[in-house]
Amino acid sequence: MSEMKPFLSDMLDGLGVEYAELRLEETERTGITFRGRELDDIGRSFERGGCLRVFHRGNWGVGTFNAIDDSIRELARDVAARVEQMPERDEKLVPLAAEDQVVRLPEDHDPGKVPLEEKHGLIRHYNDIMLQTDGIATTVSRYQDAHRFVVFYSTEDRYLDQEFVQAGFACRAVAKDGSNIQDYGDSFGKTQGFASLRNREPMVERIGRKALELLGAEPVKAGRYDVIIDPLLAGVFVHEAFGHLSEADHFSENERLREMMATGTRFGVDELTVVDDATMPGERGTFEYDDEGVHAQKSFLIRHGLLAGHLHDRQTARSMSEPASGNGRALSYRFPPVVRMTNTYIEPREAQLEDMMDTMEDGLYVVGSRGGMTELESFTFSSQYAFLVEHGRQTKMVRDVTLSGNVFETMKNIESIGDDLVMFGGIGGCGKAGQGPLPVGLGAPHVKVKNVVIGGE
Amino acid sequence: MEREILALAGRQADRAEVFVEESDRTMVEFRAGRLHSQETRRTNGYGLRIAKDGRIGFSSTTNPERLDLLVEAALETARFGREALFSFPKNSEPQPVKTFDNRVMLVPAKRMVEWGEDIVRAMAARDKDLRLDLTFSRSYRECRVANSRGLTVGYEQAGFGLHVTALLVSDGLVWLSRYVNLANGEPLDIEPVCDWLERQARHARERAKMATGEYPVLVMPTALRSMLSPLGVGVNGKQREKGSSPLIGREGEQVLDERLTIADNPLRDFGSNSGQFDGEGTASRKNVLFDRGRFGGFLFDLETAAACEAETTGSARRPYSQPPRPGTSNLDVEPGDGSLEDTIAGMKRGLLVHDFIGGGQSNVMAGNVTLNVSTGFMVENGETVGRVKDAMVAGNVYEMLASVGAVGSESEDLGSFSVPFLYFPSLKVAARD
Numbered sequence: 001m002s003e004m005k006p007f008l009s010d011m012l013d014g015l016g017v018e019y020a021e022l023r024l025e026e027t028e029r030t031g032i033t034f035r036g037r038e039l040d041d042i043g044r045s046f047e048r049g050g051c052l053r054v055f056h057r058g059n060w061g062v063g064t065f066n067a068i069d070d071s072i073r074e075l076a077r078d079v080a081a082r083v084e085q086m087p088e089r090d091e092k093l094v095p096l097a098a099e100d101q102v103v104r105l106p107e108d109h110d111p112g113k114v115p116l117e118e119k120h121g122l123i124r125h126y127n128d129i130m131l132q133t134d135g136i137a138t139t140v141s142r143y144q145d146a147h148r149f150v151v152f153y154s155t156e157d158r159y160l161d162q163e164f165v166q167a168g169f170a171c172r173a174v175a176k177d178g179s180n181i182q183d184y185g186d187s188f189g190k191t192q193g194f195a196s197l198r199n200r201e202p203m204v205e206r207i208g209r210k211a212l213e214l215l216g217a218e219p220v221k222a223g224r225y226d227v228i229i230d231p232l233l234a235g236v237f238v239h240e241a242f243g244h245l246s247e248a249d250h251f252s253e254n255e256r257l258r259e260m261m262a263t264g265t266r267f268g269v270d271e272l273t274v275v276d277d278a279t280m281p282g283e284r285g286t287f288e289y290d291d292e293g294v295h296a297q298k299s300f301l302i303r304h305g306l307l308a309g310h311l312h313d314r315q316t317a318r319s320m321s322e323p324a325s326g327n328g329r330a331l332s333y334r335f336p337p338v339v340r341m342t343n344t345y346i347e348p349r350e351a352q353l354e355d356m357m358d359t360m361e362d363g364l365y366v367v368g369s370r371g372g373m374t375e376l377e378s379f380t381f382s383s384q385y386a387f388l389v390e391h392g393r394q395t396k397m398v399r400d401v402t403l404s405g406n407v408f409e410t411m412k413n414i415e416s417i418g419d420d421l422v423m424f425g426g427i428g429g430c431g432k433a434g435q436g437p438l439p440v441g442l443g444a445p446h447v448k449v450k451n452v453v454i455g456g457e
Numbered sequence: 458m459e460r461e462i463l464a465l466a467g468r469q470a471d472r473a474e475v476f477v478e479e480s481d482r483t484m485v486e487f488r489a490g491r492l493h494s495q496e497t498r499r500t501n502g503y504g505l506r507i508a509k510d511g512r513i514g515f516s517s518t519t520n521p522e523r524l525d526l527l528v529e530a531a532l533e534t535a536r537f538g539r540e541a542l543f544s545f546p547k548n549s550e551p552q553p554v555k556t557f558d559n560r561v562m563l564v565p566a567k568r569m570v571e572w573g574e575d576i577v578r579a580m581a582a583r584d585k586d587l588r589l590d591l592t593f594s595r596s597y598r599e600c601r602v603a604n605s606r607g608l609t610v611g612y613e614q615a616g617f618g619l620h621v622t623a624l625l626v627s628d629g630l631v632w633l634s635r636y637v638n639l640a641n642g643e644p645l646d647i648e649p650v651c652d653w654l655e656r657q658a659r660h661a662r663e664r665a666k667m668a669t670g671e672y673p674v675l676v677m678p679t680a681l682r683s684m685l686s687p688l689g690v691g692v693n694g695k696q697r698e699k700g701s702s703p704l705i706g707r708e709g710e711q712v713l714d715e716r717l718t719i720a721d722n723p724l725r726d727f728g729s730n731s732g733q734f735d736g737e738g739t740a741s742r743k744n745v746l747f748d749r750g751r752f753g754g755f756l757f758d759l760e761t762a763a764a765c766e767a768e769t770t771g772s773a774r775r776p777y778s779q780p781p782r783p784g785t786s787n788l789d790v791e792p793g794d795g796s797l798e799d800t801i802a803g804m805k806r807g808l809l810v811h812d813f814i815g816g817g818q819s820n821v822m823a824g825n826v827t828l829n830v831s832t833g834f835m836v837e838n839g840e841t842v843g844r845v846k847d848a849m850v851a852g853n854v855y856e857m858l859a860s861v862g863a864v865g866s867e868s869e870d871l872g873s874f875s876v877p878f879l880y881f882p883s884l885k886v887a888a889r890d
Contacts, residue, residue: 032537035699042537043515044530045778046523060494066501066519075497082495082566089491120537138699174701174822181701181823222669222851222887253489254588256626334498373829375814376630378847380829402827404849406629455827455851455887 004161005100008153011072015080017056019093021154022076023291024050024068025333028112032120032143034127040140042120049333054080055315058089062336093314094324096293098157103288109165109193111145119143122197123169126204130173133208135215137176140185143169144427145194150291150333158293166284166439167194168427171204175211182214182399184384186368187426189439192282213397214385220398226363226450227403228356231422233369233383234444238274239344239430240372241379241407242267243442246276246301246309247327247339247432248316250376258320265307268411271349274302276311278326278342283441284425285342292328292337299325301344302411313339331435338433343441349417356416356448358392364454365389366401371428380404380455402455410449418445458521459603462505466528467605470507470514470535474545474604476736478502478777480596485569487591490577495566502777507531508541513760515780542763545604551733551740555726556614558642562597564617569593572645576621579647583655587633588624593617595639602738610738616640616729618872623654629846631661633832634679634812638870640727657811657832665835665843667888673807673862674850674884675800675836678869678876680828683813685788685874687824687854688719692746692754694761694772694783701822703855704752713750714861716793720745721756721772722875723786729872730786736775741786744770750859758783790876793864800863800880802839808848808886809834809841824855848888857881 004024012020026048033041050068052075054061061083063075107113120143127141145167152160168189175182186207190196229237244250251257278296280286287296292314300308310320313328316339328337357365365387372381386401387394422443429437459475466473484496504517505527514535518527573591580587594617601611617639625631635653639645676684696702704712713719723731723741735741737759745753757765758773758781773781801809813828830848834841858879865877 035695039537039539041515041539041780042534043517043780044534045516046518046520046526046530047778048518048520059492062494062496064496064498064500066499079495079497085567086492086495086570116533116537138701179703181703183822222885249488253491254624254626257624257630260626334500336494336496373814375632375831376624378630378814378829378831380814380827380849382827400825400827400851402849402851404827404829405847453847453849453887455849 004151005153005159008151011076012155015054015076017054017080017083019055019155020076021053021152022050022072023333024151025148027146027148029144029146030111030116030119032123034124034139034141036138037131051330051333051336052076052079053336054083055093056080056083058091059083059086064334091315092318094318096156096158100159101161103162105163105165108195110147111165111167111194112147114194119194126169126171126200129201129204130171130208133173133212135175135212136173136208138174140172141169142427152289152293154293160289160293162288164287165191165193167197168425169197170427171207173208173211175215177215180215182211184211184214187428189284189425189427190282191284191286210385214399217385217397217399219400220364220386220454222455224451225454226360226448227452228360228363228365228389228446228448230367230446231420231444232424233366233381234447235345235424235442236369236372236381238346238444239341239440239442240374240381242274242301242411243276243341243344244374245376245407246311248310248312248320249339252316252319261307261310263307263309266305267302267307268305268414270305271417272302272305272411272414273300273347274344275300275347276341276344280343280423280441283343283423285440290326290328290337291330294324294326294328296342297326311339311341313337329438331438335435338435340432340438341430341440343423345421345423345442346417346444346447348419348421348445351416351418353418353420353446356418356446357389357394360389360392363389364401365394366403377407379407403452404455405453410452413450414447415450416448418447420445458503459601462503462524462527463603463605465524466505466507466531469532470509472508472545472605474506474602474737476504476775476777477601478598480598482594482596483566485566485573485593487573487577487589490589492570492573503527504775504777505531506780507535509535511541512536512538513541514538517778543759545606546608546737546739546759547606548608548610549740552724552742554724554731554733554741556612556731558615558640560642561595561615561617561640564595572647576647576650579651580654583651584658586625587654587658590622592620602734602736604738608738610734612732612734614732619645621650621654623658625658625661627662628664631832631844633657633661636871638727638872660834660841661844663843665845667808667835667845667848667886669888670886671883672886673804674881674886675804675807675809676879676881677809677811678871678878680810680813681876681879682871682874683828684826684854684857687821687826688746689785689788690821691824692756694755694757694765696822697755698761698764703823707752708754710752711750712752712855713747713858715750716861716864717747717750717858718745718791719747720789721785721787722789725787725789725875728787735771736773736781739769739771739773741771744772756783756785787873787875790868792866792868792877795863795865795878795880797865797878801836804836805838807836808845809836824853826854827851845888848886850884850886852885857884
């Protein structure tokens with residue numbers, strides 16, 4: 001799709017609107033799934049399509065399409081005419097300067113250069129490792145890769161031609177003992193191509209072991225607990241509970257919510273700093289330019305306990321008189337960009353896991369994630385398992401541990417922050433506004449939080 | 458186009474099936490009470506499934522200029538693919554179902570904008586604190602299936618609905634959400650929508666404290682969806698094939714309360730996932746999953762049916778970009794004889810849930826769920842007394858649905874669900890207050 005600029009510029013020519021952009025995409029994907037011993041699905045896809053956006057007198061018009069030909073001009077006229085009829089609003093976009101950039105990845109990142117045989121062989125190998133564990137009834141192992149070229153052109157004469165790569169896998173083992181069925185899963189995914197997926201045997205071996213251990217775990221007793229949260233679940237927490245709240249499209253048009261999310265508001269202890277950073281090399285939410293053509297950035301959301309910034313697209317940034325943060329992201333050409341996270345994490349501090357444990361009389365050490373959901377200030381997320389902590393010592397394993405609560409209170413209840421930041425990717429991602437899973441990275445060190453509501457028996 | 462792909466694939470594959478999806482969606486979105494955007498989404502995609510040397514391959518594309526790549530990729534994947542245990546079907550006679558009302562297609566985007574403005578204006582007069590987000594979504598989807606045994610079928614569907622979410626800032630954030638299915642072509646009546654919002658917002662301003670314990674719980678239709686989703690997983694033929702469903706070997710057994718009859722019904726008029734055929738061209742049928750609580754059987758597509766030595770139930774679901782899989786279409790719970798007023802009146806101290814968030818994060822296969830109450834009210838002596846914050850209903854849905862106190866006498870049309878309320882005499886509620 002190189003050198004599309006004259007064509008794109010021609011398609012948007014003479015629309016008579018304040019702003020218009022075209023984003024064309026060409027993507028090749030491969031997916032392989034094993035369930036138990038058998039291959040369940042194998043497929044390849046070739047997608048080609050585009051998204052047109054028009055902004056005029058404060059309103060958006062959007063059209064997505066598959067045909068990349070002169071019919072785009074007609075669509076653009078049609079969308080522009082509809083936007084013209086919408087009542088005028090006092091909204092503007094953060095302006096961007098003209099630019100002409102081509103972003104290419106190292107050639108060895110291209111998953112298209114790896115034979116299908118190798119991809120199939122690797123995921124089968126990981127699947128076999130789990131199946132060889134005694135007591136494992138079945139497994140699900142998935143491999144996914146995507147190689148995308150996205151060309152962006154706007155009437156600001158901004159032309160960006162970017163290449164993206166995602167490759168990852170997810171494995172899940174199901175252990176069964178009579179009617180007791182337990183499962184455990186883990187995943188790995190980065191933007192570094194196929195080679196990064198090799199040599200992950202220790203991670204996969206652990207999955208089978210943990211599923212078996214869960215057979216002997218009892219459901220946790222519901223109630224309030226002090227908890228130590230491992231880096232993955234703490235990462236999910238910061239993404240789900242706080243990250244989504246930082247997305248300015250939730251509150252840019254509501255005075256009271258803007259007050260709640262005003263910069264300078266205390267959100268936690270001085271040690272707490274939360275960052276969204278699209279520039280971290282190789283992480284799953286990393287890119288050069290977002291889908292509105294804004295350069296990727298590192299944004300401090302909380303700095304030393306105080307709210308320090310928001311995640312923006314070009315419209316919310318302008319309406320709140322803040323700089324564009326490069327968080328306008330679209331899942332694919334089928335969608336317009338919305339405000340999304342990139343790689344979100346809690347900055348590491350000094351605390352040691354052993355010390356957190358030592359000072360805990362009666363609590364839980366919660367590990368891993370089964371996902372989470374949030375509805376602004378309310379969140380709920382589930383861990384893979386947990387250990388009871390009694391008098392400073394990790395004792396019995398428990399399962400079905402779900403944490404829920406109010407994000408403002410829970411953030412304030414973070415007592416200490418570890419020194420062991422880990423970033424996670426995987427093959428899933430974040431869902432919002434019908435767009436998911438969007439690749440994101442998340443992470444944290446171990447954190448200790450007091451007084452968390454745990455659901456269970 | 459499907460003929461062309463079949464011909465091309467037929468040169469090297471033993472058998473082939475082409476699935477074509479063409480859709481056109483119009484969306485009108487209001488944010489914070491103001492018109493925000495208008496969107497059109499057009500999709501043209503092609504999925505190709507082949508059998509070569511006894512193995513299945515799959516590929517898909519949206520690029521009709523590179524059908525050679527499509528066929529090549531399907532053949533390549535077939536080298537590793539599953540054993541082809543099934544044959545593609547021949548044409549069969551469909552049952553009637555209404556999936557398209559031309560009036561839906563004739564509603565101009567301008568009309569959606571007017572309806573939206575009407576709702577915003579009406580609500581501004583009734584409750585000025587509500588922040589309203591509205592999304593009108595109207596879609597036309599046409600699918601065609603053709604295979605090398607000569608089957609060619611096509612089915613079309615027009616969907617139309619309004620999703621309303623209202624945000625209220627009152628001792629934290631309250632999120633009210635409602636879906637109105639407009640696929641039957643009748644014009645939108647904004648009155649019931651506004652009445653519902655006004656009533657919910659009024660209740661939500663009061664706060665009620667609820668301690669952890671066992672309570673009677675009234676689950677309203679929107680919330681019931683989250684509770685039923687593990688059943689959709691449990692009845693899936695894929696889980697039967699893999700031996701992971703807790704329902705295996707329990708056909709005919711009393712699994713749920715005898716008040717519950719639940720069907721997967723692609724033949725419900727104007728259901729969100731209704732259609733004369735499934736994604737493999739098999740004629741759709743209504744499959745009773747639980748007949749007065751007795752488990753009726755699994756949902757199969759061709760592949761899982763063959764693996765389980767069963768027949769397809771016409772339950773193949775797919776977008777063009779994926780090979781077919783068994784799945785639910787529309788889940789319908791048969792209404793019972795429960796009256797909402799009487800049920801609430803009979804509650805001494807309990808929980809009324811309009812919406813859950815966070816369903817399906819627990820061990821869904823086994824039926825374990827953790828349902829965080831998003832919109833819920835405490836009922837005391839038959840009166841709604843206030844909103845309950847940060848409460849969870851956790852447990853096993855098979856156990857919960859095994860003892861139901863009452864089933865509502867009217868179903869609500871939620872598009873892909875048609876469900877009444879369910880009343881549970883006693884469920885565990887974990888609360889933070």
